[in-house]
Amino acid sequence: MLRLGRIFTGYFGGDDRDERVRLKLVDTLYAQPTSLAVGAATGIVCAATAILVSDNRAITIIGSLMMVTAVFRVVQAGWHARKNAQPGDARRLEKFYEVGAYTYALLSGILAALTVYDTSGGHIQTLTVAYALVYGVGISARNAGRPLIAVGQLVLSALPIMVVGPIVGGIVYYVLSITMFFVIFGVMSITFNVFRTLKEQIFAAEASAQMAEKMRELARTDVVTGLVNxxxxxxxxxxxxxxxxxxxxxxxxxxxxxxxxxxxxxxxxxxxxxxxxxxxxxxxxxxxxxxxxxxxxxxxxxxxxxxxxxxxxxxxxxxxxxxxxxxxxxxxxxxxxxxxxxxxxxxxxxxxxxxxxxxxxxxxxxxxxxxxxxxxxxDNAMTRDLVRKKQIETELRAAILRDELSIFFQPIVDLETGRIRTFEALVRWFHPEKGELRPDEFIPVAEETGVIITLGNWITAQAAKACAGWPDHVTVAVNLSPAQIRAPGAALGILNALREANLDPHRLELEVTESLFLDDNDNTARFMDELASCGVRFALDDFGTGYSSLGYINKFPFKKIKVDRSFVSGPNIGKKSDAIIRAVAEMGATLGMDIVAEGLETIEQVQVVRDAGCTLGQGYYFSRAVPDYLAAMLLSQEQDRDKDSATRLAG
Structure with missing residues (x-):
């Protein structure tokens, strides 16, 4: 008995602690309700036959109860099949099943025992005893997922027959009782083996499911932050x-x-x-x-x-x-x-x-x-802006291929001599349908979409070709976008443009803004050092409007600083702006740099920045940006004036 107790503890103690596993095993009790209905129908036929053939009142009562219980169990199984059971329902469902199963098994055993005890039953004994034994053995295999219930049904269906056999007496009933005793233990062994296999499969499936869920979680989780990816x-x-x-x-x-x-x-x-x-x-x-x-x-x-x-x-x-x-x-x-x-x-x-x-x-x-x-x-306007930017991007790419773009040049003048020292190259777009588009309409789009790389290389090449036809003392300035510098082979592309135009690198000035240094100092330094070593000059544009730092001037090879126009012609000009211009000019003189004042529109502004120490000036006072042929004309007029002056001095 002690060994039997350990067996029951081993088989029923461990799995019951896990309600999910318990529910799966309980589900096997209710699985295939059709087979349960067939078994119940067979039992009803067997019980009804016993009632009809026998005149025994006890058989009638037990047979009737057996038929009612069979109907109850079929209804219960159908209800469970329609209900979505949860893990917390496992014990209740198991209890419901136990009540019906134990009752039906006991009634089938009692019915068979009564027919054995009633010796007048004749062939009805064979029918009821066969049904009780077949039911007990068959249900043990079907309900092996809950071995206690399976063995309980087998015992309850066989025990009344085993008890009544010795009472009736005779070698046949003695052998029947003993045989049924050994059948119970043999079927128990089979039931436990089936149960163990079911349990191991469920545990393996649980482990596999947990591993799969863990892998899914890992696949959806960022390892650095622990957030989902x-x-x-x-x-x-x-x-x-x-x-x-x-x-x-x-x-x-x-x-x-x-x-x-x-x-x-x-x-x-x-x-x-x-x-x-x-x-x-x-x-x-x-x-x-x-x-x-x-x-x-x-x-x-x-x-x-x-x-x-x-x-x-x-x-x-x-x-x-x-x-x-x-x-x-x-x-x-x-x-x-x-x-x-x-x-x-x-x-x-x-x-x-x-x-x-x-x-x-x-x-x-x-x-x-x-x-x-x-x-x-x-905001919905953002979508409209995006559509417009995409349209500009597409048209800008086409404009580069169709030569719809032009380069205009604005002079930068020596404030002492009035002579043109540099032309700044500025791109203009004359759209065949929309007319002239302002640079502030398409340059930001070009920078955002990467078109600026192609556009910038084109501007540099065109500016270099134009400059190659000017006097040697005149240089050309080209604005550079940070995206151009980050592009692979940026320095090589500029040197190739100079080589194709046959222009001395000393005559090219590249203007950059302070925002360039916020993202990638090391890459920018390599780019500037490589070009500066070949003779290309650099100018710091829009100084004073961004993240101005003297560290930039000290670290990078600048030869020119352009003071932003807001200090010259902006709404806040006054003593403070004059003092800033003067301080920058003094620093430039000390470091041997040219200081350019932008946005000069009146003679008074020219006098102020010249008195402050600026060496160069740029603005509408001197000239607007003009096409290349007009830039050449300005230089030609300047040369003519120089010749006239020389002639007068000689005379």
């Missing part, structure tokens, strides 16, 4: 859209860290990864429960949250931005972080996920072009 975002977004609370909107916040590349380049990728992890933690702390937080890639994050209205999304955006902008100390380094953010709402800004993400992406783009730490919400 792009694949996880797509999965969570689909669920959030499907399960969106009625009356609420989905707000998608697309964040891009400002100047994160500088952190990676100067402090290393290890610090950069820790900054990303810190930003992820701050997003977790500043967003409500139920949000989806994802690292979309690189230094971009996406947050998706349910909100009541736009005002709530604005408060949430400000909260996240405030948290991200707090300084952090990582491995002894003070890190100042900030982010640009684009926001779009579903369904206000789009009916589906793709439209929502496009809207947030467009809003982020406008936030980044507006400066750092900006939050921008999607």
């Amino acid at each position: 792009r694949a996880g975002l797509n999965h969570d977004l689909a669920e959030m859209v499907t399960n969106r609370t009625e009356g609420k909107q989905l707000a998608l916040f697309w964040l891009d860290l400002d100047r994160f590349k500088e952190i990676n380049d100067t402090l290393g990728h290890t610090i950069g990864d820790k900054v990303l992890a810190e930003v992820a933690n701050r997003l977790r702390s500043s967003t409500p429960q139920g949000c989806t937080l994802a690292r979309f890639g690189g230094d971009e994050f996406i947050v998706v949250a349910e909100v009541f209205d736009r005002a709530e999304s604005e408060r949430l955006a400000r909260s996240m931005n405030h948290e991200i902008c707090r300084s952090a100390r990582i491995e002894g380094q003070r890190i100042d972080t900030s982010a640009s953010m684009g926001v779009a709402l579903l369904p206000d800004d789009g009916p589906d996920i793709d439209t929502l993400m496009q809207g947030a992406d467009l809003a982020l783009y406008h936030a980044k072009t507006g400066g750092r730490r900006q939050i921008c919400f999607f």
Whole structure:
């Protein structure tokens, strides 16, 4: 008995602790209700036959109860098949089954025992005893998923026959009782083996499912931040859209860290990864429960949250931005972080996920072009702007191929002698249908789309060819975009343009703005050093309007500084602007640099900047930008004046 107890403990103790496994095993009891109905129908026929053939009142009562129980069990099995059972239902379902199973098995055993005890039954004994034994053995195999129930049914269907056999007496019934005893233990062994196989298969399936789920989670998780990655975002977004609370909107916040590349380049990728992890933690702390937080890639994050209205999304955006902008100390380094953010709402800004993400992406783009730490919400006008920019991009590419673009030249004049020292090359676009398009309409589009690389190379080549026909003392200045410098082989492309035009590199000046140095100092330094070593000169354009730093002047090979026109002809000119011009001019004189004053329109402005120490001037006072043939004419007129002056002096 002790051994039997250990067997039952081993088979019933472990699996019952896991309700999910228990439910799967209980499901095997209710599986294939058709087979249960066939068995019940056979039992009903057997019981009805016993009642009809026998005049025994006890057989009639037990047979009737057996038929009622059979019908009850079929109804119960059909109800379970229609119900979506949960793990918490396992014990209740098992109890229901046990009541019906044990009752039916016991009644079938009692019915067979009564027919054996009633010796007048004749052949009915064979029918009922055969049914009880066949039912007990067959049900043990069917219900092996719950061996206690299976063995219990077998015992209850056989035990009344085993008891009544010795009472009736006779060698046949003695042998029948003993045989049934051994049958019970033999069937128990088979049942336990089947159960063990079922349990191992379930555990293996559970383990496999858990492993698959773990792999899915890993595939959807970013290892640096612990947030979901792009694949996880797509999965969570689909669920959030499907399960969106009625009356609420989905707000998608697309964040891009400002100047994160500088952190990676100067402090290393290890610090950069820790900054990303810190930003992820701050997003977790500043967003409500139920949000989806994802690292979309690189230094971009996406947050998706349910909100009541736009005002709530604005408060949430400000909260996240405030948290991200707090300084952090990582491995002894003070890190100042900030982010640009684009926001779009579903369904206000789009009916589906793709439209929502496009809207947030467009809003982020406008936030980044507006400066750092900006939050921008999607507006339909952004889509119109995008269409317009795409149209300009397409037409600009075609214009380059069709030679619709022209190069105009604006002189830069020596303020002491009045002679032209340099021409600045400026691109003009005369559209065949729209007329002249201003540079501020198409140059930003060219920079955003990468067309500026092709356009810039073309401008440099055309300017070099024009300059090659001018007097040797006149140089040409060309504005450079940061995108041009980042392009592979940028320096080589410029040197090739000089070689094809047969122009001395000393006669080419490349103008760059201070924003160039914010993104990639090392690459810029290599580019400038390579060209400067060949003789190309560099000028710092728009000085005083951006992130002005004397460190740029000290580090890079500048020969000229251009003071922005806002200090000459802007609305805020006065003593302060004059003092700034004078200070810059004095610095230029000390460093041996030319100082160019831009935007000169009156003789008074020319006198002010000349008195302040500026060496060169540029503006409408001297000349507007003119085509190449007019630039050549200006130089020719200048030469004629010089000849006349020389003649007068000689005479």
